[in-house]
Amino acid sequence: MGCSSCSTAKDGQPRGCKNNGTCGTDGCNKLTVFDWLSNMSLPNGAKPFDCVEVRFKNSRKEFFRNTENLTLSIGDVVATQAQSGHDVGMVTLTGELVKVQMKKKKEDHHSPDLPKIYRRASQKDIDKWQKCRGREEEIKKRSREIAIILGLQMKISDVEFQGDGSKATFYYTAEERVDFRQLIKDMAKAFGIRIEMRQIGYRQEAQRLGGIGSCGRELCCSTWLTDFRSVSTSSARYQQLSLNPQKLAGQCGKLKCCLNYELDMYLEALTDFPSSDTKLQTEKGLAFCQKADIFKSTLWFSYRNEPSNWHALSKDQVLEIIQKNKKKEKVASLEEYVADNSVQEEMAFENVVGQDSLTRFDRPKRRKNRNRKSRKNQKRRPKNA
Structure with missing residues (x-):
C-alpha cells in the first residue's frame, strides 16, 4: 500500500507527502x-x-x-x-x-x-493528537506487563487514544472470560487516563494490525475486506485441497478468508459432475473414484483389486458408464475408454536453434581429453621404438 509519492525514508516514515500513510489518495488508507x-x-x-x-x-x-x-x-x-x-x-x-x-x-x-x-x-488539535499517538506503544508495553503480573489470560493487541487524550481504548483477545477490574484500576493509576477495554476476535486483531499473507500480498482484511464470512473445512474439500491446518490457516490462526473466493465457481461446476463416491461396474471388476479434476473434466478410477493403478476418464465417459449401469449393463473394462482418450500430443516447442540444456553442467564430464593425449603420444613415438 502507498501512493506514488510514498517512499520509505531513513526513519521508516514515508517520504514525499509526509503524512505517515494517511494522505487519503486511495492507496495509503486501509x-x-x-x-x-x-x-x-x-x-x-x-x-x-x-x-x-x-x-x-x-x-x-x-x-x-x-x-x-x-x-x-x-x-x-x-x-x-x-x-x-x-x-x-x-x-x-x-x-x-x-x-x-x-x-x-x-x-x-x-x-x-x-x-x-x-x-x-486546528494545528493545536493535530499536535495533541500526534503526541498521544506517540505514547501508544509505550503504554501498550506497560499494560501487557501489568496483565502478566496479575496473571490474566489475555493478550492486549492494540491501544487507541482519543483525539483529546482523555481516554484510551485497549483492544484485547482472550479465549475465556477475563475479570479485568483490577487491571483497569492499575492502568488508570499508572497512566492517569480513562480506560476502556474492548474484546475483539482473532480476525479483527489481524485486521487492525495488518501483515503479509502466504501469497506475498497484504492481508485482505486490512486492505479491502470489510465483512468476515464463516469459513469451514468443506470449502477446502470442494476445492480438493489438502486438509493441512498449517497451510489453510492465516495470520489470525483461523481458516483463510480466500478459501471462499472461488468456492461458488467450484460448486457450480460440481452440479453436473459425477459424485466422488461413484462406483462403476465393469466385467473386470468394481471401480472406485480416486480423484477428480474440475478444470480438465477428468476423473480417475481404479479397480478394487488394483488400487494403485489409476485410469483417467472424461466426465462424459463416466456419465455414459453410469447410464449403462442403471440399465444393468456392464462395460467390458475401463481400458477401452482410456485408449480412446490417448491422443498423441503435438510438440508445442522444438529446439531448432540447437540451444544447450540448462542442466548441461549437471552431467558428469566425459573422459575424452585423456584419450586424445594418449593418441598424440602414440603418434610422436618413433616407429623403431
Whole structure:
C-alpha cells in the first residue's frame, strides 16, 4: 500500500507527502473506497449529502453528520463528536457514495443520534493528537506487563487514544472470560487516563494490525475486506485441497478468508459432475473414484483389486458408464475408454536453434581429453621404438 509519492525514508516514515500513510489518495488508507462519483456534478437544485465517512486509527470507520456545512474533501483532518470530549480522524469519503456505504452497513442516515463533526482540526488539535499517538506503544508495553503480573489470560493487541487524550481504548483477545477490574484500576493509576477495554476476535486483531499473507500480498482484511464470512473445512474439500491446518490457516490462526473466493465457481461446476463416491461396474471388476479434476473434466478410477493403478476418464465417459449401469449393463473394462482418450500430443516447442540444456553442467564430464593425449603420444613415438 502507498501512493506514488510514498517512499520509505531513513526513519521508516514515508517520504514525499509526509503524512505517515494517511494522505487519503486511495492507496495509503486501509479499507479504502474508490469514489467513482467524485467527477460527477449534482443535478440542479440538489443538495450535497450531509454525512461523511471518517477513519480513525487502523481500520475503525464511523459516519458523522456535517451540520456546519463544511466543504470537506478526502484527506481532511477533522474534530468529531465523542462520548466525552472530542476525537480526531481523517475524512475518507464524501458525497452520495457515503449514503451507499451507510446502507451497506445498515446505518440510518436519518437518525438524530448520528454524531456530528465539530470543525476542521486546528494545528493545536493535530499536535495533541500526534503526541498521544506517540505514547501508544509505550503504554501498550506497560499494560501487557501489568496483565502478566496479575496473571490474566489475555493478550492486549492494540491501544487507541482519543483525539483529546482523555481516554484510551485497549483492544484485547482472550479465549475465556477475563475479570479485568483490577487491571483497569492499575492502568488508570499508572497512566492517569480513562480506560476502556474492548474484546475483539482473532480476525479483527489481524485486521487492525495488518501483515503479509502466504501469497506475498497484504492481508485482505486490512486492505479491502470489510465483512468476515464463516469459513469451514468443506470449502477446502470442494476445492480438493489438502486438509493441512498449517497451510489453510492465516495470520489470525483461523481458516483463510480466500478459501471462499472461488468456492461458488467450484460448486457450480460440481452440479453436473459425477459424485466422488461413484462406483462403476465393469466385467473386470468394481471401480472406485480416486480423484477428480474440475478444470480438465477428468476423473480417475481404479479397480478394487488394483488400487494403485489409476485410469483417467472424461466426465462424459463416466456419465455414459453410469447410464449403462442403471440399465444393468456392464462395460467390458475401463481400458477401452482410456485408449480412446490417448491422443498423441503435438510438440508445442522444438529446439531448432540447437540451444544447450540448462542442466548441461549437471552431467558428469566425459573422459575424452585423456584419450586424445594418449593418441598424440602414440603418434610422436618413433616407429623403431
